[in-house]
Amino acid sequence: MIKRVIREPLVHFLLLAALVFAAYGLVTGQQSATGTIDVTQAKIEQLAGLFAKTWQRPPTAEELKGLIDDYVKEEVYVREALRMGLDANDAVIRKRLRLKMEFLNSAEAEASPPTEAQLQAYLDSHPDTFRQAPRVSFEQVYINPQKHEPDASAAAKALLGPLRKDANYAATAGDPTLLPAAMPLTDQRGIAEVFGDDFAAEVTNIVPGQWQGPITSDIGLHLVKVNERVPGSLPALKDIRPAVEREWMNDHRNVVEQQRFDDLLKRYKVIVEPLSADGSPSK
Numbered sequence: 001m002i003k004r005v006i007r008e009p010l011v012h013f014l015l016l017a018a019l020v021f022a023a024y025g026l027v028t029g030q031q032s033a034t035g036t037i038d039v040t041q042a043k044i045e046q047l048a049g050l051f052a053k054t055w056q057r058p059p060t061a062e063e064l065k066g067l068i069d070d071y072v073k074e075e076v077y078v079r080e081a082l083r084m085g086l087d088a089n090d091a092v093i094r095k096r097l098r099l100k101m102e103f104l105n106s107a108e109a110e111a112s113p114p115t116e117a118q119l120q121a122y123l124d125s126h127p128d129t130f131r132q133a134p135r136v137s138f139e140q141v142y143i144n145p146q147k148h149e150p151d152a153s154a155a156a157k158a159l160l161g162p163l164r165k166d167a168n169y170a171a172t173a174g175d176p177t178l179l180p181a182a183m184p185l186t187d188q189r190g191i192a193e194v195f196g197d198d199f200a201a202e203v204t205n206i207v208p209g210q211w212q213g214p215i216t217s218d219i220g221l222h223l224v225k226v227n228e229r230v231p232g233s234l235p236a237l238k239d240i241r242p243a244v245e246r247e248w249m250n251d252h253r254n255v256v257e258q259q260r261f262d263d264l265l266k267r268y269k270v271i272v273e274p275l276s277a278d279g280s281p282s283k
Contacts, residue, residue, distance in 0.1 A: 037075050039068055047071060102257060109256040114248050120237050122248045127234050129247060133187040136204050137228045140181065141174035143214060143221040156214035156221045163211040163223060170211075174223070185230060195222075204229075 047067040051059045059067060087093045114122075123130060141159065148155035162169045170181070183191065192200035196218035206212055206226045214221040237244060 035079065037072055039071065043071070044068065105257040105260050106253050108260075109253040110249065114245060114252070116237070119241065119244050119248055122251075123234075123237050123240075123244050126247070130240055130243060131234050132232055133189070134204060134232045135185040135187045135230045136183075136191075136206075136208075136226050137185045138183055138203060138206075138224050138226045139170055140179070140183075140225075141170055141211075141223040142177040142179060142219075143223070144175040144177075145220050147175055152221055153214055156223055159223055160211055160213070163225070170225075175220075177219070179217075179219075185228060 044064070048059055048064060051063065051067060081087065141163065143152055143156040143159075145152040159173050163173060179194065183194070188200045188204045191203060195203075199215055199217040199222065202215045203224055203226065206224060208226040208229050211223055211225045213223040215224060216222075
């Protein structure tokens with residue numbers, strides 16, 4: 001009778017299931033016994049500090065206990081979720097973990113500030129990034145085309161003679177406008193923001209010293225006298241050090257991050273399935 005029972009497949013299945021459940025209980029029991037959630041003094045101070053920053057006061061004893069209890073609850077749930085693999089294939093969690101890894105790389109890069117020699121070498125190897133564009137300072141007299149129809153250009157040219165003869169004539173010449181009567185040393189981009197691209201392109205090429213024009217802006221005609229023209233140049237490091245350090249740090253951060261990623265990538269074998277002829281995943 002006993003032999004016949006032992007030969008039954010159902011008995012074999014039940015015995016195997018019992019072994020599996022026993023092993024699972026043993027493993028989970030060990031995990032429960034050895035899993036430790038250590039709420040350190042530093043963690044308690046951090047929890048209290050975050051509370052004080054939010055509510056502008058320190059927590060009471062009861063509130064602090066609630067913060068600790070909530071932290072323990074969160075830690076238990078996080079550990080159990082990881083144990084159950086609930087983080088797998090979750091796009092939000094994956095993105096968050098990636099950002100944390102990138103943050104660690106950034107922190108490592110920023111831990112070593114550049115030396116003066118490194119900044120100077122960076123400036124020397126990236127002159128176009130820091131080169132200052134040519135700048136001009138000028139005065140302008142505005143001619144409103146609508147007030148001088150049908151030939152505003154002729155009306156503007158008629159003012160050139162008086163402007164060239166009398167240095168004070170510009171103060172009363174031309175038509176009212178909200179545009180500045182004079183511009184300090186400004187590059188072409190800065191001038192374009194005020195007068196438009198066409199005006200800026202032309203005024204930066206005018207020879208200084210004499211009223212000329214008319215030249216066209218987005219709102220009308222202008223007679224212009226360029227007072228000073230400074231050619232483009234590469235400033236010394238001491239004059240633009242913050243900008244050079246900022247760009248150096250950005251490049252350094254990218255280099256460190258790429259190096260760290262390359263080191264991590266070596267631990268994996270990447271297999272990319274080929275695409276079909278139309279670029280879609282092959283079936």
